[in-house]
Amino acid sequence: MYRYLKLFLLGIVTVVLLLACHSNISQNAIQGNNDLSTSPLPVATKLVKHAFGETRIPVKPERIIVLNDIGLLDPVLSLGIKPIGTVSYFPEYDFLFRGVTNDEAAGIEIIGNGNQPNLERVIKLKPDLILMREYQKSLYKELSAIAPTVMVDLPGLNYSFKENLRFIAQVLGESQKAEQVISQYNERVKKLQQLMGDRLKEIEVSVINLFSESIIATYSDNETYNQVFQDVGIRLIPTLANQKEDTLVSSIEVLNKYDADILFVMSDTEELTQAFLKNPLLKTLKAAQNSQVYEVQVNRWWTFGFFGVNKLLDDIFKYLS
Known part of the structure; x- marks a missing residue:
């Protein structure tokens, strides 16, 4: 009991x-x-290999900071993803970004300019992923202490704007979207080829960048516009096609070396372009005599992403088709 x-x-x-x-x-x-x-709740992660080793990042990062405009901001936006923070181009110019308009980047906080991100602003934004470029390697340790950081190495990607997009897409889990973007670009290239027809075999083009009223620069085939020309089948003049230097700075006095059927002139400011167009040396070129000199903007042609590349293609359609 x-x-x-x-x-x-x-x-x-x-x-x-x-x-x-x-x-x-x-x-x-x-x-x-x-x-x-x-x-x-635990966040699903994955291991990403990059030039600085391996970094564990969220499978679907939601708060991304990109520390470059042409090589990072543009490609990330091309994938349909809006970062929370980025750096602008150098403040002495009239535009904030190259390849991307201010409207296309609306809502993204600017956390520095050029090569100088503000680390205090980076911390305040509480990113879960930071994308940086190889020239910013001195900041890698500090950035990695704030959030998982991946270095996008353009030399390692052979300076290909397509491979750059593919690498970033792989990091962000958007490889299928990247292929769609590249496919749409290829379709535009085919359309341009059709519109140009036999002219593709007949013309040669040249591109110069104005550094000042007396200094010009030309670039190797690493530059995106040269990659686009190659895709379309547009021929550069031999002087440019055979250039070994990544950047070759010359006096305006050798301008005749860069004469072509069509001359594209790239400049940071309208004032510089207008001064060049009044230079007597320009009148000696066949491109000028045939009214085939075209002013193009740095923030459209100095690009490394598909927002910029499509603007570049718009210009080529306008002037060559």
Whole structure:
């Protein structure tokens, strides 16, 4: 009898304790004091290999900071993803970004300019992924202490704007979207080829960049516009096609070396372009004599992403088709 009474009392105590625990848990949940209610859910991650090693990042990062305009901001936007922060181009120019308009980058916080991101602003934005370029390697350790950081190495990608997009898409889990973007670009190239027809075999083009009224620069086939010319089948003049230097700076006095059927003149400012167009040396070129000199903008032609590349193609359609 005593044994049964003991079991009965033990059962009552157990029920009371369970009810009390349940009450405490419910009350804590209502008051927001439950540890489980404030603990963040585990985030799925993956390991990404890049030039600085391996970094574990979220499978679907939601708060991305990109520390370059042409090589990072443009490609990320091309994938349909809007970063929370980026750096602008150098403030002495009239545009914030190359390849991307201010409207296309609306809502993205500017956290520095050129090669100088503001680390305090980076911290305040609480990123879950930072994308940087190889020339910013001195910041890698500091950036990695803030959030997972991946270095996008353009030399390692052979300076291909397509491979750059593919690498970034792989990091962000958007490889299928990247192929769609590249496919749309290829379709535009085919359309341009059809519109140009036999002219593709007949014309040669040249591109110069104005550094000042007396200094010009030309670039190797690494530059995106030269890659686009190659895709379309537009021929550069031999002087440019055979250039070994990534950047060759010359006096305006050798302008005749860059004469072509069509001359594209790239400049940072309208004032510089207007001064060039008044230069007597320009009148000696066949491109000028045939009214085939075209002013193009740095923020459209100095690009490394598909927002910019499509603007570049718009210009080529306009002037060559």
